[in-house]
Amino acid sequence: EAGVTQSPTHLIKTRGQQATLRCSPISGHTSVYWYQQALGLGLQFLLWYDEGEERNRGNFPPRFSGRQFPNYSSELNVNALELEDSALYLCASRGQGELYGYTFGSGTRLTVV
């Protein structure tokens, strides 16, 4: 069974540009979660998508947005990039039921210069 896949692995952008990050969940998982992990910091919740809808959002500005497609894959968009947006962006999917842990992808390392 394929795990959660994220692309690209690395992304370098200039301040002010837009970045698009992609995630494919495990087959059968309908929920996709996005987290930001800045260097030396913990995981901060960004967005949760389920069945194509945004279900919850973390404490991030509106320039962080995304969507979920009919095949449950997801896209995270970051507009007007700032230097402090440099981080590892992790996507996770989850099976049904609270007891099932999240399965994470390997992340996209975004560097804003």
Add this chain to the structure above:
Amino acid sequence: TQLLEQSPQFLSIQEGENLTVYCNSSSVFSSLQWYRQEPGEGPVLLVTVVTGGEVKKLKRLTFQFGDARKDSSLHITAAQTGDTGLYLCAVNFGNEKLTFGTGTRLTIIP
């Protein structure tokens, strides 16, 4: 804001030693998960604990859920270099998003 505090923040020990790391919250939770993250990778689920006072063992790792369901510990026996990584506890506080602790960065010295 519901927080999960982990301690210690950093831990560096010799191979073969034992260690314990902690995860604490001011809120009660129904279940807690432990993850390990290696550099350049996403966190990997180690265990989920559900019942207050529960103890789970995973080879040399022992996980305990506090009786009051507000804390948890992870004990590693005879640490190996492969145990090196960032250990994260995580809780769903009922709003369908997993809240992660501050993490313990463990380094095992050969």
